[in-house]
Amino acid sequence: MEACDTEEIRGADPCMKLALQQAKLALNNLEVPVGCIIIEDEKVIASGRNRTTETRNATRHAELEAVDILLDQWQKKGLSNVDIAKRFSKCTLYVTCEPCIMCAAALSIIGIKEVFYGCANDKFGGCGSILALHTSQSEWSTRDEVSNGKGFKCTGGIMVSEAISLLQSFYEQGNPNAPKPDRRPVHNL
Amino acid sequence: MPSTNGNIENEGYWKIVHIPDKLPIPPHLQPTVNVYASIINPKHANTLIRKLNKISLLEDLHHVKRICKRCVEGNVQLLMILCLASHDSGQLEDMPSEIAELIESYQLSTFITKVSKYPATSKEDWEEQCKLWPTSYHPPTYNIDGITGFSEENSQSILEFMKSAVDLAKSVDGQIVNAAVIVNPTSNQVVARSCDQWAEQQSQASCFRHPFHHAAMVAIENSAARDRYLFPASEPVGDNCCQADFVDSPLTVSPSKRQKINTNVEDSGIQNGETSACGSTPARPYLCTGYDIYLVWEPCIMCAMALVHQRIKRIFYAFPNPNAGALGKVMLSLQLLELIKTKCKFNRRDALQIISHL
Ligand SMILES: [Zn+2]
Ligand SMILES: [Zn+2]
Numbered sequence: 001m002e003a004c005d006t007e008e009i010r011g012a013d014p015c016m017k018l019a020l021q022q023a024k025l026a027l028n029n030l031e032v033p034v035g036c037i038i039i040e041d042e043k044v045i046a047s048g049r050n051r052t053t054e055t056r057n058a059t060r061h062a063e064l065e066a067v068d069i070l071l072d073q074w075q076k077k078g079l080s081n082v083d084i085a086k087r088f089s090k091c092t093l094y095v096t097c098e099p100c101i102m103c104a105a106a107l108s109i110i111g112i113k114e115v116f117y118g119c120a121n122d123k124f125g126g127c128g129s130i131l132a133l134h135t136s137q138s139e140w141s142t143r144d145e146v147s148n149g150k151g152f153k154c155t156g157g158i159m160v161s162e163a164i165s166l167l168q169s170f171y172e173q174g175n176p177n178a179p180k181p182d183r184r185p186v187h188n189l
Numbered sequence: 190m191p192s193t194n195g196n197i198e199n200e201g202y203w204k205i206v207h208i209p210d211k212l213p214i215p216p217h218l219q220p221t222v223n224v225y226a227s228i229i230n231p232k233h234a235n236t237l238i239r240k241l242n243k244i245s246l247l248e249d250l251h252h253v254k255r256i257c258k259r260c261v262e263g264n265v266q267l268l269m270i271l272c273l274a275s276h277d278s279g280q281l282e283d284m285p286s287e288i289a290e291l292i293e294s295y296q297l298s299t300f301i302t303k304v305s306k307y308p309a310t311s312k313e314d315w316e317e318q319c320k321l322w323p324t325s326y327h328p329p330t331y332n333i334d335g336i337t338g339f340s341e342e343n344s345q346s347i348l349e350f351m352k353s354a355v356d357l358a359k360s361v362d363g364q365i366v367n368a369a370v371i372v373n374p375t376s377n378q379v380v381a382r383s384c385d386q387w388a389e390q391q392s393q394a395s396c397f398r399h400p401f402h403h404a405a406m407v408a409i410e411n412s413a414a415r416d417r418y419l420f421p422a423s424e425p426v427g428d429n430c431c432q433a434d435f436v437d438s439p440l441t442v443s444p445s446k447r448q449k450i451n452t453n454v455e456d457s458g459i460q461n462g463e464t465s466a467c468g469s470t471p472a473r474p475y476l477c478t479g480y481d482i483y484l485v486w487e488p489c490i491m492c493a494m495a496l497v498h499q500r501i502k503r504i505f506y507a508f509p510n511p512n513a514g515a516l517g518k519v520m521l522s523l524q525l526l527e528l529i530k531t532k533c534k535f536n537r538r539d540a541l542q543i544i545s546h547l
Contacts, residue, residue, distance in 0.1 A: 056413045057413035059499065110400055133490065
């Protein structure tokens with residue numbers, strides 16, 4: 001992402017390629033290869049990859065990693081919650097796999113503008129596969145009124161085969177930590 | 190009011206209530222589907238079944254019996270389901286050609302009838318279903334320390350842990366916050382505690398609230414941090430650590446086996462900040478497999494899914510959250526629990542609610 005920091009990028013495919021790079025990075029670290037980038041004003045402002053094995057925290061999905069980077073930055077800059085919400089409402093996320101229910105809910109809490117994803121998440125997908133949290137409006141509001149859940153625009157199917165083949169190679173190469181029954185290719189997350 | 194839940198301070202106020210994972214439907218209003226059936230000659234029954242099994246599997250209707258015996262004016266009549274009927278119209282156009290051939294060659298007179306769409310979940314449902322067309326009924330086999338009732342001892346400790354969560358929530362001054370306590374039920378040891386972190390931050394006069402640091406999310410991170418602290422080396426784990434969510438893994442080690450392994454870890458004095466002192470190397474826990482979480486407020490959808498990812502076994506909460514709660518809202522709990530049961534092949538999530546019972 002370094003090279004692209006200042007470059008303007010347009011179109012879904014170039015952005016998804018950057019997300020796929022993050023996924024490859026995850027793969028090299030023996031993580032399930034899912035990656036994402038966040039774009040504001042046509043510039044990449046954050047990236048994230050799955051880090052569940054390393055952290056032993058199964059919630060450290062690419063999306064939360066990337067959003068946390070921004071939250072941290074913006075908090076340090078002294079942005080208020082209102083400012084932060086304004087920033088996220090201009091942000092687009094590209095992620096190689098459909099956000100799970102947890103991530104979709106999280107993206108709805110921060111009020112992201114738009115999400116593009118690669119392959120569907122048949123098991124836990126929160127943007128249509130299992131639940132459709134991107135379409136909900138106030139229903140997902142949390143108790144704290146600052147972070148009301150909002151719907152967001154969501155488009156899947158961007159560079160699907162690349163996303164899937166990464167996942168496939170993960171399960172084919174086998175996780176050295178995995179017991180034998182788990183060492184097989186599965187396309188869904 | 191009499192309570193079976195022992196001598197806890199708030200006796201009489203608390204009662205353990207199971208949150209069902211299905212919208213309660215009166216037995217007579219169970220959904221049905223239409224099928225084509227026919228009266229058959231008993232002599233042909235076996236042949237027909239063999240043929241039908243090849244051409245018309247009733248995939249989603251495994252609970253429905255293929256053949257129904259009926260007594261009409263003293264005569265036994267055999268009725269058989271041929272295939273699903275997609276319309277109410279009674280038109281035979283939608284019938285597969287193989288079935289049509291079968292009807293032709295065996296001179297079957299078909300009719301449309303209703304059968305229950307889903308397997309019965311209770312005896313009452315089942316009895317009602319059989320009035321339409323016989324189905325099979327398998328009473329639920331799960332009973333991990335009583336979804337249907339907790340032992341006196343378990344109720345005690347469940348209420349104690351919930352009380353400690355409520356106390357934790359109260360400790361953040363004046364604010365309504367959520368608190369979480371993760372417990373290993375086999376050793377009754379607390380694995381992690383937390384509060385809504387934004388609330389703590391706010392009480393420190395910061396205007397920033399982390400939007401995801403709900404109590405459950407923080408508790409998950411705390412339990413992960415504990416794991417990293419206790420098992421710092423990246424030694425191979427006996428499990429497919431953290432990856433199991435991503436694979437369809439019916440063959441992975443059962444939670445009960447994992448639980449036994451984990452007991453070693455829990456008993457090794459971690460709570461006091463000691464590292465494991467026992468001679469044998471304790472096995473690394475597998476996320477929060479087998480653990481319970483106590484939440485003051487019902488988890489939101491984000492937290493509920495996070496708890497599933499982290500392999501929490503049971504969720505207990507004190508107060509329903511009608512706005513953002515993910516488990517009590519029937520629509521959602523239905524979908525979420527369905528998801529857990531069918532998609533993850535996890536143990537059934539035992540969403541329990543401890544409600545105040547005045
Ligand atoms: Zn996710
Ligand atoms: Zn939450």
